[in-house]
Amino acid sequence: MLSLLALAGIAVAVFVGFNIGGSSTGVAFGPAVGSRLVRKTTAGALFVGFAFLGAWTVGRNVIATMSSSIVPAAQFTPATSVAVLFFTGAALFISNLYGVPASTSMTAVGAIVGLGLASGTLNQALMFVIVSAWIVAPLVSFAIGLVIGRYVYPYLDRYVAFTTFDLHFIQLDRSGTIPRPYVNPDASPQDVVGSLSVVVIACYMAFSAGASNAANAVAPLVGAGGPLTVDQGVLLAVAAFALGSFTIARRTLETVGNDITELPILASLIVSLVGGTVITVLSYLGIPASLAVSTTSAIIGLGWGRASRAATLAEFATPTTDRPETDVATGALVTSRAEDAPAGPTIGDLARDETPAEEPSDLPDVPDIGAEGPADLDERSLFDPTAAKRIVTMWVLTPALAVTASYPVFTVLL
Template sequence: MTEVLLIVGLIVAVFVGYNIGGATTGPAFGPAVGANVITKLMAAALMSVFFFLGAVTIGPNVVTTLGDELVHTTDIFTLRANVAVLFFIGSALFVGNYAGVPASTSMTAVGAIAALGLATGQLNLAVLGEIVIWWIVAPIIGFWVAGIVGRYFYPRINAWIAIEASDGDRKMITVDRSGAIPRLRFGDDANRREITGALIVVGIGCLMGFSSGTSNIANAIAPIYGTGEIEMMPLILLGSIAVAVGCFTIARRTLDTLGNDITNLPLTAAIVVAVISSTLVIGLSFIGIPASFVVIATMSIIGLGWGRATRTTTIPDAARGEETRVSVGALTAEEEGEEPPEIGTEDPTDIPKASDLFDPSTTARVILMQNVVPIISTVGAFFTFRFVPIF
C-alpha cells in the first residue's frame, strides 16, 4: 500500500509540475513572444532549460522552507496527505491554466500546505506570516518601481534602446536548422540595436525562467520530500521534466494572455518589466521565500503602463486637481533618435490611455483568477484534512 501511495504521489507531483510549466512560462517569456522576438516553441525550450538550472542551484532553499519550516513537524506529510495536497495544488493550477491565466503557483502550494498544517494544528504561523508579508510587499514594490520608470525614465531608456516589435508573424530571432548545427538567425532588416535589444529581452526572460525554478520547484516536490522517502535531487529532476512538458503544451495559452491580450509591449517595455520582476523574485528566493512570480510580473506590467500614461501631467498640476490627459499611442510613442519630451509637455495624442496599454477586462480576469486559484487550493485542502476521516 505504501508503494502504491508513493507512486500516486509522484504522479500527482508530475501533474503539479506540468501546470507550473503552464503558469510560469507566460510571465517569463510573454513579453518576448508578444513583441515577436521569439516563437512560443523557442520560449518553451528556453524556459525548460533555465527552470531546471534554477531548480538545482537555489531551489533547495525554498524546498526546505515548504518541506521543513512551514509546519512544526514533517510527520504530517504522510503519503496519503501528500497525494491530497498535491491534488489540490495541481487541480487549482489547472483551472487557472485552462482559463489562460497564469495563476501564482507559490500562493497555491503554500495555501494547500498551510491548510494541512492548520487542520492538524502544526502550522508555523511565524513562517507563514513572513511569506505572506513578502507576497503583499513585493508586487507593490514591482508596481511602483515600474510606475516610476514609466513616468520618469522610460522615454530616455527607449531613446537609448529604440527597438520595436517585429511586424506581423515575422520573428526577430529564429533557429536555422538547415546546417549540421542549429544556429540563431536574425531578421533580415534588423539593425544592430534591434538585435542587441532582442538578445537582452530573451536573456532576461531566461533569467526569469531561472528565478522561477529557484522558487517554484518546491511547489511540486516539497510535500513528497517532507516524507523522507526520496532524496531531493531525483525529485527536482522529475519535477523539472514535468515542468518542461507544461512549457511545451498548456503554456501556449498563458503566453497569449501575458504576451498579447493583457498588454501590447514593445521590446523596451518588456526589458523593463523583466528586469524588475526577475530582480525581486531572485532576491526573495535567496532568503528562502517562495515568491509570487506571476503576481510580481503582472503588477510590473500594469505599473509600467500606468506610469507611462501619467506623463502628460506634472505633480503640481495633479495637486491642483487637473485631469491627466491621455490618449492613444501605447508605450511606443517615442521614435528612434527623438529627444524625449519633458513631463507635462507631451501631446495627449502621443500618450496612451491605461486601457490602450493593458486591456482592462483581461487584466481584471488575471487578477481575479490569481486570487481564486489559491483560494480553491487552500479551502479545498483545509476542509479535506479537517473533516475527511481517512486523512
C-alpha cells in the same frame, strides 16, 4: 518499494510540473519566439536548462520552506502529500479554465496552511512573514514600474528598437555536411544587441520560474518520510517542466498576447526583469511567491508611470480649477514615443504577424514631464479594468479556497 499513495503523489507532481512548464515557457519566451529570435524547440530547451539552474540553486530554499518550515515535515504523509498536490493542480486547472494567471505558489501554500490548521502545527510566525511578502512584493514591483515608466521609459523607448525578422535571427547553412549557424544578414548592430537582450531576459525569467515553482510541484514529497530526496525532487520537477515545455507550451508560445495588455517588447523586457528579480530575491530568502503577481504589478506600475508624465508632481499635489484635470490611468505604452514616432512592435503585433510602423529617421525630443498631453487611451489600452478585477479576485480567492477546502479534508485524513 514505493507505496501506491507515493506513486500517486509522484504522478500528481508530474501533472502539476507539466502545467507549470507549459504556461511558464510561454510567459518567458513568448516575445523571443514571436519576434523570430528563437524557435519553439530552442525556447523549450533554454527554458528547461535555466529552470533547472534556478531550481537546483535558489529553488532549494523554497523547497525547504514548503516541505518542513510551514508545517513539520512529518505532517507530509503519503495521503496528505497527494492532497496538497491535488489542490495545487486544481488551482492550475481553474486558472487555465478562466484564462487567469492565478498564483500556483500562493495556492500550494494555502493547501499547506489547511494541513497546518487541521494538525495544529502551523508555523504562524513564518506565515506572517510569507503573507507580508505577498503584500510587499507586488507593491515593490508596482513602485519600480511606476518610477521607470515616469522617468526612464520614454528615453529608452526613443533609442531602443526591436525588429521582427521575416526569417529567424539565427540561420543554418545546410549546404555542407555539418550545418553551420550564422546571424541573419538583415540584422543591424542595434538589432543584435536588442535581440540578445530579449533572449537573455527570457532565460532569466526561466531561472526565476524554476526557482519559485519547483517547490510547488514536489515540496510535499521531499523531506522526512517523503519518497524523494531534495535532489530527486528537483530532477522530477524539471523533468515535468520539460514535458510541458515541449508539448503544451507550443500553443502558449503562439499566444504571446493576453487580455491584460498590448505590451511592447521593450515594456515586456522591463516587467520581466523587475518581476523576475523580485521573485528571485524572495526565493533566495526561501519565501514562496508568485511570479505572475509580481510581473502583472510591474505592468500596471509601468503604465501608470507612463501616463503620469502628463503632469508634474506639484500639479498632482495642488490641483487647480484653471487647468484641465489630468486623467492618470494606465495608458497605452504603444503610444509612448514622442509625437509621430511609433513605438516598437508589441507582443500582440507579433502574435498577429502585423508589421509595426516604420520608425522615422529623425526622432523628436522626449517632452518634459508636465508638457506632454495624456496618452490616447482609446486606441490600444494597456490595462483592461475588467480583466484586472478578475485577476485580483483570483489572486485572493484561489489561496483562500485552498485553505477552506483543504482544512476539512485534512481533518478527516488526520
